[in-house]
Amino acid sequence: MEHPTAAGRYRIDRLLGSGGFASVWLGHDPELDSPVAIKILGEHWTLRTDVRDRFVQEARLLRRADSHRLVQVFDIGELPDGQPYFVMTYADRGTLAERLADGPLPPDEALRTAREISRGVQELHDLGVVHRDLKPSNVLLRSASGGGERIMISDLGIARTEDHLSSLTLPAGSPGYMAPEQTQVDGAPDRRADIYGLGALTYHLLTGEPPATPARSPGETRPAIPPAVNTVVLRALEPDRERRWASAAEFGEALARAAADIGTDPLPEPLPKRGRVSRPSRRRIVIAVAGAMAVAVAAAVLWGFTGRSGGGDSAADERDARWLRPGSDVPARYRDLIVQAGTWCDMPGLSPALIAAMLKAESGFDPRLSDPAKDEYGIARWTPRVLVFWQPGGLDNPEPRPAQITPELSIPAMGRFLCFWGKDLKNVPGDPALNLAAAYRSSAKTVVKTGGVPARFKPYTENVRRYMDDYRPR
Known part of the structure; x- marks a missing residue:
């Protein structure tokens, strides 16, 4: 993700968080000498009129509300390349x-x-x-x-x-x-x-x-x-x-x-200051099961973000160490996304270490992977017609093109996919984490029918197991 340096009169300092469709940056208003948050629509979506209109509509709704109990929007504009942005309240204490x-x-x-x-x-x-x-x-x-x-x-x-x-x-x-x-x-x-x-x-x-x-x-x-x-x-x-x-x-x-x-005073009062703690052939599940999958498109909001929301690097590193072993080859820029996906729900076997291991097995953490013969793209090898169910907003949003399958879009979708289908693996014998990995590579139905990891996917799950050993915190 390129680091924009300015949006209109606002200086852009650093990334706060990113999602499948937009990113939020910490900025500075030089005229008012004040920090602001700047939300920018992803460049891959700038030419999609429907997505662009929804982005602008969000800004209009927040501006119309104009309440201190809602994030307030102060300005809206476009970057030189046409990407729309809007400027809003900066939440210095996170989420x-x-x-x-x-x-x-x-x-x-x-x-x-x-x-x-x-x-x-x-x-x-x-x-x-x-x-x-x-x-x-x-x-x-x-x-x-x-x-x-x-x-x-x-x-x-x-x-x-x-x-x-x-x-x-x-x-x-x-x-x-x-x-x-x-x-x-x-x-x-x-x-x-x-x-x-x-x-x-x-x-x-x-x-x-x-x-x-x-x-x-x-x-x-x-x-x-x-x-x-x-x-x-x-x-x-x-x-x-x-x-x-x-x-x-x-x-x-x-x-x-x-x-x-x-004994709580029923009148509103300020909250005390508290310390912040930053804590797919798988996808051969084709359109025949789209009805079932549609239940889970609710897995995330269109503009949902992951990231540090302004926390310091040391706090983030301390939090990451709870989930992933420091010093491993998991790229730092994907760790927040991996933690988000690996903690999406309380599911036996699901963990950030599993997500990281699957990404390593799928693509070697290559966000540009392209395999047209299998119709699989990106760091998690998603097929576009299947990812459309698991992307933020699900069927409310268009099917992504291969170039739009970014890590911000595809890694959280892994968590949603595994949380939805993992419940069908409840009584399947074997390692729950490897059963989830096999379901991602084939389908939950296949794993249930086999009673565990199918033989043809055992080399894949063995790689996942080995990588998990490398990524689990000691």
């Missing part, structure tokens, strides 16, 4: 996902955080906008005066205005946080899908993990959580949207009442 890498928040702080997020969601709903992808990585944290902290909702890449919700909708969202109706083609998710997302976010804040399906009471994981809080959260997570809270404001008010049971 809520990074905060939660250290475990659940204290109950009172978790509830204050959830109530503040619910206020931001209500502001979106008052404007007729449904977010559709509420999750910890889409909640940003920024220093506030007096030592407090601002909580800002970000990433409206798959948000819809309510006047467009009646049109055909395809599955979109993120596993663990999306309402059941979001997994269905034409499930017509409305603002009640965001109520479910708020419930899942609150559950994660309280317990340290997103809810399972069906959701258990948060108190089963953390007994200190009062029954009143459990009731509020479980109602938000009702599979039947008619039974959920009617609005984000109603959900927040119910949390405020329940907070009295743990």
Whole structure:
């Protein structure tokens, strides 16, 4: 990825994070002497009118909201080569996902955080906008005066205005946080899908993990959580949207009442400063199984990012060492993507070491790999007609051309693929990690039918096993 040096009047200092369709950079506004975040559409997508229009629409929605509870957009423009960008609030304390890498928040702080997020969601709903992808990585944290902290909702890449919700909708969202109706083609998710997302976010804040399906009471994981809080959260997570809270404001008010049971002041207050802890023939699964795969296109948001969001290199290195052995040949520029894919869900065998080992076996970490005879491209050897289901936004976005299959697009898709099909391998004997690798190279159905790694894929999985030994932390 080329390092742009400027966007209009704004100096560009360094990369904060990148996704399949756009990247976010730390910039500096020289006139106001202030740091800013600059979001730039990927050059491969600049000429795609549909993708470009959605990028600009996100900026317009954020500007229209113009709330301190949402990331604010200050400017928009184009680089000299035509790539559109917009300038927005810089979150100097990173994301809520990074905060939660250290475990659940204290109950009172978790509830204050959830109530503040619910206020931001209500502001979106008052404007007729449904977010559709509420999750910890889409909640940003920024220093506030007096030592407090601002909580800002970000990433409206798959948000819809309510006047467009009646049109055909395809599955979109993120596993663990999306309402059941979001997994269905034409499930017509409305603002009640965001109520479910708020419930899942609150559950994660309280317990340290997103809810399972069906959701258990948060108190089963953390007994200190009062029954009143459990009731509020479980109602938000009702599979039947008619039974959920009617609005984000109603959900927040119910949390405020329940907070009295743990002595939490129901009025909003600044959050205390806390230390940040940065924590495919496979794809011969062809269009015949597209219906099943469509359920999982909800695996990520169109503009979802991975990266360090402003953390220092030493903090990132410390975090990486938890997952991948320092000094191995895993390229540093792909480590964040690999950690994201390897921790996408709680799946036996799935780990960053497995993802790294598979990438080594697939391409030797070559992002330019091109094998037209097999119709496989990029660092993870994806076939375009299959990657379209697993890319950010899934079928909401166009099938990528070979030149567009970047590591930012294809590595996270591996995590989504393995999380979806891995559940079918639950009772298959053998090493769960190697079974996942074999499913990626063939299919989950093949591995289940064989009762383990098929003989013709054992040389591949043996390579994966050997590389995993090299990449696991000691």
